[in-house]
Each structure stands twice: as structure tokens, then as C-alpha cells.
Amino acid sequence: MPGSLRYQNPEVQDRLASNYVIGTMRGKARDRFEKIMRVNQDIARRVHFWEEKFQPLHKGTVEVAPKRSTWTRIVNRINGASDQIVVKLLSQLRFYRFLSAAAISVALVVGILSFTNFSTIETEAAPSINYVAVMENNQEDAVMVVTLKKTDRLLSLDILKKPQVPQSSTLQLWAVSREDGSIRSLGVVELKGHTERNLSKAEWGLIQSAEHLIVSVEKTGGSITGTPSTLLVAKGLCVKVEDWQSRSG
Amino acid sequence: MKNSFDPDVLEKLLARIALKDQKALEQLYRLVAPKLNGVAMMIVHDNDLSNDVLQETFLQIWEKAGEYRRDVSEPMTWMSSLIRYRSLDKLKSENREQKRREQHEEVQRLFQDNLRGSPLSDILNSDNNVRLHRCLQALEVLNRNAILMAYYYGYSREDIAIHIEKPINTVKVWLKRGLGRLAKCLGH
DSSP: OOHHHHTTOHHHHHHHHHHHHHTOOOHHHHHHHHHHHHHOHHHHHHHHHHHHHHGGGGGGOOOOOOOHHHHHHHHHHHHHHHHHHHHHHHHHHHHHTTSOHHHHHHHHHHHHHHGGGOOOOOOOOOSOOOEEEEEEOTTOOEEEEEEEETGGGEEEEEESSOOOOOTTEEEEEEEEETTTOOEEEEEEEOSSSEEEEEOOHHHHHHHHTEEEEEEEEEETTOOSSSSOOSOEEEEEEOEEOOSOOOSOO | OOTTSOHHHHHHHHHHHHTTOHHHHHHHHHHHHHHHHHHHHHHHOOHHHHHHHHHHHHHHHHHHGGGOOTTTOOHHHHHHHHHHHHHHHHHHHHTOHHHHHHHOHHHHHHTTGGGTTSHHHHHHHHOTTSHHHHHHHHSOHHHHHHHHHHHHHOOOHHHHHHHHTOOHHHHHHHHHHHHHHHHHHTTO
């Protein structure tokens, strides 16, 4: 019987479906069957019938606690995809920071819509970036980008759009812990386009456990209370980036 | 499945996951990951491999939650099927089957004293109101055990033949006969 007709036979459908569900259909036959199942609703229905009927066997299956690292790996894989988007966007933002604020806004939109087709700027490869935070203001415009490299614990901060800061004031960067929400200082920020500084070990630890980075406006010299003021100018998720080589410096 | 796997709760979590809600994924993981990991362990019999399979399954749940339909299958059935199929893939890719055959004493007990001593005996005897249990108990021992070895422990037909030292064609006949009778008993 030709394949297409053969699969119309209810008995054949049932035999194939039951063998698929119990797992005795293997290899290429299994791959072929999965393709047929996607287009043949009768066969898919029979597969679901067998899956549902066998499910009570798992009632007594002993639970086995997963390893702690498994959830972390899942989260990293899920966020990995978005990390790559952020990092690609970052390389474009750096290119566009030389343009006007208006052009940056356009670049953001164009970058988000078409980054997959965007050819990245080829420069000498730099050490890999380990964390990145695209910092947004209250209007959700990207105004700063913070990148961190494990090598030399280097923190780089690019100001894409200069915030309005009163005289006798300064900006201060903070890490917000994902564990307990505590906020710790990462130092004052110079109002320059691009700044870099090496973090201490303790500060690097803050980055590793940070959910967000925030930038507040403080009196010159920085917060004397050890906590940020209520005037925040930027906030961004601190995302771990793995195995990514910076191409933009 | 235990009452804690409330299908309404799981369905809502899957709906939120379809909208890419990571908190919902985390809640789902806390609820069902130990059970799903247990299902994988029965097949791959290795802690590292079962955790790999669990990871792949949750990534698949993250990607495919939008395709889940309650009118087609219950949430735990859908997720258990995903992890069983990924476990079978893992066995193949890791070429683990020979090693597992050597390790697996539990299956040996399937063939002793009509299921006594096997963890499955508790399940099958636990609730006679479950139609599957009644139908499996009604099968000839060899037919039933071939089905259970395949479904619960992930044995291929070749595995079963080697394990019980019978020709593969005999195993195929047992499976065909057993599944045919099971289908009738289950009312399909």
C-alpha cells in the first residue's frame, strides 16, 4: 500500500501511534512519523490518546531533585538569546554615539528592527564582555551602556544621551542585588562620552549578583548616606553574556 | 499524578510562559521539575544526563508553550511526553543503551514472580480504578513486560530482545499483540 494510503488505515495509525508513544519506534522511522504526525490530525490524535492513557504509570515515579545548576543553565540559555541581541545592539550603539541624539533614536529603532541583517563593524577583537547593561531613562530611551570585562575587572560606561544634571551634582552608579534587593555603590560617573575604570574584587562581586544597575543624581562627591537619592536617571538589567567576543572595543 | 499537579494551575502557567513570562517558567519548574527529572532518570539512569534532558525539555516548554492545547492533552501528559521523547533522543545520542542494560536490575525484577518486587507492581496494584492498570494486568506477563520495559524504562525492541535472550521477532510479536489487546481494553 502506498505510504499516504497506508497511513489512512485506522489500525495502522493506531499501531504506529502506540509504538511511537511507548518508544519502540526509533531512528529514521521515528523522524518520519513525527513529520507525518504534524500534518495528519488523525494520527496526532491517536498519539495523544496513547500518551494520555499511559500517563497514570508516572503516578508512582519517584521525584528526583534536579541539580541546582540546571535552572541556572536554563535561565542562561533563555537569556543568552536576548544577550546576543543586546550585544549586537550595543556594537551599533557605540557606532552611533558619534551621531546626534536624534540619529541615535533612529538608530535604535533601525537597529532593533534590522539587527539581524546589520553588518557589524569589523575592528580588532577585544577581550570578551562578561556583563552588559543597557541603561534607559524614564522614557525608556537608552541613555547609557555599561559593559564589564572579567579581564582586569574593567567597567566601561558609554553615555549615549547626556542627562540633565544640576550644578554641584554628580552621577553615581549602583548595583541592585537580585538576591535581597540591596543597593551598593559602584562609584561616581564622569559626565564624559566614554569612561573606564577597574573594579575591586568586592565591586566585581556586586556585578555578579546584580539584577539591575541604576544611576542616580547625587551631590558632588557622591552619596554620603551610602544609598541612592530618589532622583534616578537611568536603569538597566545587568545581563550575563557568555562566550561573546567584543568586535567594537 | 499527585494532586499538587493541579492541571488548571499548570495550564495558566503555560499560558503565561507562552507570553515569555520567566517568572511563570520558574514557578512551573519548582512544581514539576523533580517529577519530570524522575521520569527522565527511569530512562537514562544517569544524574547528569537526566539533568541535561530536563534542561532541554524546559527550553522546549519555553519555546512551545504557545502550541500547548488543553483540549488535546493534560499539562502533565504534555510535559511528561516531552521529557520521555527527549530522554529517548539522549539515549541514542549518548550511545548509552548497552551501559544501561548492564546497570538495570530493576527490569530484571519485572520477570520475577509476576511483577512482585518491581516498583511498577506498586503502581499497577495501587489503583484498580485506573483503566490502564486493569488492562495491563489482564495482559499476558511477557506482553505486558515488553510494553513496560519500552515505555517506562526506555528499552528499544533490540534491548528487550537482548535482555530476555529471545529473538527480536518474538519481541515484535509480543509488542504487537500486547498493544493490540491494550487498545481494545482501553476502548480505542
